[in-house]
Amino acid sequence: MSKSAPKAASLPLTGVRVLDVSQVMAGPFCSMLLGDMGADVIKIEPPDGGDQTRRAMGFKLKGNDSLGFFNLNRNKRSFALNLKSKGAREVFYRLVESADILLENYRPGVTKRLGIDYETLAKINPRLIYASISGFGQTGPWSQRPGFDLIAQAMGGVMSITGHPGGPPTKAGVPVSDIGCALFALYGILSAHIGREKTGRGQYVDASLFDAALAFSIWDISEFWGTGRVPTPLGTANRFGAPYQAVMASDEYFVMGANNNRLFQTFCDVIGRPEFVTDTRFATNSMRLANREALISEMEKALAAKPALEWIDLLLAAGVPAGPIQNYAQALDSEHAKAREMVMEMDHPVEGKVKSIGFPVKLSETKQQIRLHPPLLGEHNDEILAELGVDEAAKEKLRAEGAFQ
Numbered sequence: 001m002s003k004s005a006p007k008a009a010s011l012p013l014t015g016v017r018v019l020d021v022s023q024v025m026a027g028p029f030c031s032m033l034l035g036d037m038g039a040d041v042i043k044i045e046p047p048d049g050g051d052q053t054r055r056a057m058g059f060k061l062k063g064n065d066s067l068g069f070f071n072l073n074r075n076k077r078s079f080a081l082n083l084k085s086k087g088a089r090e091v092f093y094r095l096v097e098s099a100d101i102l103l104e105n106y107r108p109g110v111t112k113r114l115g116i117d118y119e120t121l122a123k124i125n126p127r128l129i130y131a132s133i134s135g136f137g138q139t140g141p142w143s144q145r146p147g148f149d150l151i152a153q154a155m156g157g158v159m160s161i162t163g164h165p166g167g168p169p170t171k172a173g174v175p176v177s178d179i180g181c182a183l184f185a186l187y188g189i190l191s192a193h194i195g196r197e198k199t200g201r202g203q204y205v206d207a208s209l210f211d212a213a214l215a216f217s218i219w220d221i222s223e224f225w226g227t228g229r230v231p232t233p234l235g236t237a238n239r240f241g242a243p244y245q246a247v248m249a250s251d252e253y254f255v256m257g258a259n260n261n262r263l264f265q266t267f268c269d270v271i272g273r274p275e276f277v278t279d280t281r282f283a284t285n286s287m288r289l290a291n292r293e294a295l296i297s298e299m300e301k302a303l304a305a306k307p308a309l310e311w312i313d314l315l316l317a318a319g320v321p322a323g324p325i326q327n328y329a330q331a332l333d334s335e336h337a338k339a340r341e342m343v344m345e346m347d348h349p350v351e352g353k354v355k356s357i358g359f360p361v362k363l364s365e366t367k368q369q370i371r372l373h374p375p376l377l378g379e380h381n382d383e384i385l386a387e388l389g390v391d392e393a394a395k396e397k398l399r400a401e402g403a404f405q
Helices: 026-036 086-097 110-114 118-124 149-155 176-199 209-216 218-227 261-270 285-290 292-303 308-318 328-333 335-339 381-387 392-400
Strands: 017-021 040-045 076-080 101-104 129-134 204-208 244-248 253-257 322-324 343-348 352-357
Touching: 017 026, 017 086, 026 040, 026 076, 026 101, 026 129, 026 176, 076 381, 086 118, 086 392, 101 176, 118 129, 129 176, 149 176, 149 209, 176 204, 176 209, 204 209, 209 218, 244 292, 253 308, 261 285, 261 308, 285 292, 308 322, 328 335
Parallel strands: 017 040, 017 101, 040 076, 101 129, 129 204
Antiparallel strands: 244 253, 253 322, 343 352
């Protein structure tokens, strides 16, 4: 374990070593979550620039690393290692001997050429859990295609149901395929880790952005299989309940959900239109879905009487789900985000105080913490080499052959 990291003996994954050979988003997000739970995550980066996300955003900080990199790489150590070098691979193999988990996101076949594929590393360490993240998985006719969130959203169906009816193709605003894949990979890794406690052997985990996009599309695929109709965009509406969407008040849109008969009756009472409940067009959920456009049009005539925030207060008081549509400035500054500690600060050796997105899950007995700032490129090279017992003479030889800077 790193000498520079505070003790984290109480965290669930303390003592688990992770080698992260991934870049950009899905892999680094997955390994950061492991690090947040106490794992010793060693981020293996190419010496010539490191992870691409270090320089991914278009505005300049004091140093060379982006805020995007910071929010994907806390609680890790950086080891700048050129895996194309034979000497670097030998060092890497020594790390594998003590590793529990390895995570990579090369295009299928590249790890074999580098000599860091699962078959090779499992011979060194049969207990190793080896997770590969790719655009389309390790098998199938699309496996060699490059993997980007945009491409996975498009080819996995997500873009076909995103946006407004008749509008241009639209991707989800957040990278759902990337983040979804990271979470599914994490689920596979932790499941394999628990299984290893019974069998004593590791295994291979194959996660892809394409699979994640399909796995998230539960309602849309269910509609397709159930009706034979290919789903299309619905804007903010829902396939299985109405009203459940953004609606216009006197001043702006807000969101509300009254997608069962009880909530719909309460909603109609609040907005002063009890007659909607007995209107044959709106009497049941199936009728409301069939006549959604007419329903929303009638609702918005009534909602035009008051501003959005006033309607939200009235609906919430009556037990009807409703809320404002906030931008990130408003969401981050909200009292709720502060109470949930979703905005944190950490110390960085170059940037000073830096904001960080908070931990998205809370544990009652083992409170997470930012134990390590997002590392500078190669910041922990000497520390990790010392842990491996590599002396100065060996380091100079490795440096001369280009194993690291």
